[in-house]
Amino acid sequence: MSRPRVVIAGLGETGVLTAVRLAGRYDVVGISSKPALVSGQELGLRLTRPDWWARDYHHPFERLRGLDGVRRVHGELTGLDLEARTVRVTLPGGDSVEEPFDVLVVSTGVSNGFWRRPELETPDQVAAGIDAAHRRLAAAASIAVIGGGAAAVGTAWNAAHVWPDKQIDLYFPGERALPAHHGRVWSRLRGELDAAGVGIHPGHRAVLPDRVDEITDGPVEWSTGQGATSADAVLWAIGLTRPNTGWLPPGLLDDRGYVRTGLDLVVPGARGVFAIGDVAATDPLRSSARNFTFKLLARNIRAHLEGRPLRTFTPPKRRWGSVNGYQDDGLVVFTAQGQRLRIPRLPVDRLVRAHVVDRGYYRGVRR
Numbered sequence: 001m002s003r004p005r006v007v008i009a010g011l012g013e014t015g016v017l018t019a020v021r022l023a024g025r026y027d028v029v030g031i032s033s034k035p036a037l038v039s040g041q042e043l044g045l046r047l048t049r050p051d052w053w054a055r056d057y058h059h060p061f062e063r064l065r066g067l068d069g070v071r072r073v074h075g076e077l078t079g080l081d082l083e084a085r086t087v088r089v090t091l092p093g094g095d096s097v098e099e100p101f102d103v104l105v106v107s108t109g110v111s112n113g114f115w116r117r118p119e120l121e122t123p124d125q126v127a128a129g130i131d132a133a134h135r136r137l138a139a140a141a142s143i144a145v146i147g148g149g150a151a152a153v154g155t156a157w158n159a160a161h162v163w164p165d166k167q168i169d170l171y172f173p174g175e176r177a178l179p180a181h182h183g184r185v186w187s188r189l190r191g192e193l194d195a196a197g198v199g200i201h202p203g204h205r206a207v208l209p210d211r212v213d214e215i216t217d218g219p220v221e222w223s224t225g226q227g228a229t230s231a232d233a234v235l236w237a238i239g240l241t242r243p244n245t246g247w248l249p250p251g252l253l254d255d256r257g258y259v260r261t262g263l264d265l266v267v268p269g270a271r272g273v274f275a276i277g278d279v280a281a282t283d284p285l286r287s288s289a290r291n292f293t294f295k296l297l298a299r300n301i302r303a304h305l306e307g308r309p310l311r312t313f314t315p316p317k318r319r320w321g322s323v324n325g326y327q328d329d330g331l332v333v334f335t336a337q338g339q340r341l342r343i344p345r346l347p348v349d350r351l352v353r354a355h356v357v358d359r360g361y362y363r364g365v366r367r
């Protein structure tokens with residue numbers, strides 16, 4: 001008897017983790033517009049120290065042992081037929097194929113700025129994009145970071161520490177940055193940014209230029225009344241995310257275009273369809289990319305196929321995790337209660353990276 005076929009639509013962070021956990025048990029097919037796992041995490045590290053970032057966040061698929069049992073299709077998802085139970089994929093040459101499924105996992109994420117784009121890319125194009133953004137910032141004497149979320153704060157922090165001679169400024173509309181984190185996280189990081197010489201500018205809401213998905217150099221105008229600001233490089237990290245759901249029937253989406261998803265990761269009204277990650281409207285913070293929810297998803301897919309009841313997850317009310325990424329002296333993680341935990345480099349290397357991430361998440365990484 002043939003095994004149930006599970007199609008993972010989007011092999012980014014959550015798609016890969018889910019595929020790894022289902023491989024071997026089912027006939028798993030992973031569809032991805034990228035030839036590698038290119039994480040959306042730790043933008044600041046990626047821009048300032050791309051090689052260091054790549055060690056943890058950029059993995060060609062063939063390096064991940066956990067994907068050995070997954071058939072990978074490099075192409076762009078362009079349609080879903082719920083009746084026929086197939087997805088349509090446009091391949092790099094322009095041909096289309098249909099992939100049938102018993103279970104479909106929607107994990108196509110969101111587009112955000114220049115660093116998270118859904119287009120089809122070759123390995124060289126992925127590498128060239130990462131390198132070009134790094135060179136652009138490295139060549140600038142002054143950098144303005146617009147935005148108050150983790151990507152903006154982490155970018156300002158890393159730029160100030162890697163390039164102490166540059167003028168770095170951080171502009172955001174509210175009284176404080178990191179509004180989705182506990183207040184203590186911003187208090188702490190604000191002190192560190194101050195100490196590193198970053199100019200901090202609350203109460204600045206930028207007038208958006210035509211393109212915010214590239215690094216710009218024109219003056220920034222403010223709708224909050226301040227005079228225009230100039231910098232050699234202006235980085236827009238304003239959280240203007242767009243769900244990558246143009247290929248899905250509108251009936252599956254909420255009014256902002258995200259996939260309607262229960263806390264059991266089921267897409268209501270679509271038998272055997274699940275969603276996870278930034279694309280899944282499970283809760284106000286859309287937090288199913290974090291909190292080990294991929295384990296729940298793998299379990300619920302098994303339960304669905306075996307006719308057992310599904311479980312749900314409890315979304316956190318606040319953001320938690322790392323803001324600045326892995327540094328030479330280790331990793332700082334902020335809890336949802338705002339506590340700061342610093343894990344020194346040796347335990348991060350030996351325990352977190354080697355055991356938890358490389359072995360636990362990916363079942364081994366070929367270096």
Ligand SMILES: Cc1cc2nc3c(=O)[nH]c(=O)nc-3n(C[C@H](O)[C@H](O)[C@H](O)COP(=O)(O)OP(=O)(O)OC[C@H]3O[C@@H](n4cnc5c(N)ncnc54)[C@H](O)[C@@H]3O)c2cc1C
Binds near residue numbers: 010108
């Ligand atoms: C273990 C873990 C730890 C995390 N820790 C933190 C943390 O500390 N702090 C924090 O802020 N966040 C953290 N996050 C969350 C993270 O920042 C993002 O939320 C996460 O990267 C989103 O994953 P995703 O799979 O939804 O999207 P993505 O990783 O963006 O994956 C989507 C994929 O789908 C592809 N795709 C899109 N459209 C198509 C299409 N039409 N056809 C084919 N492919 C397509 C994209 O190219 C991409 O490869 C963590 C996530 C994980 C998994």
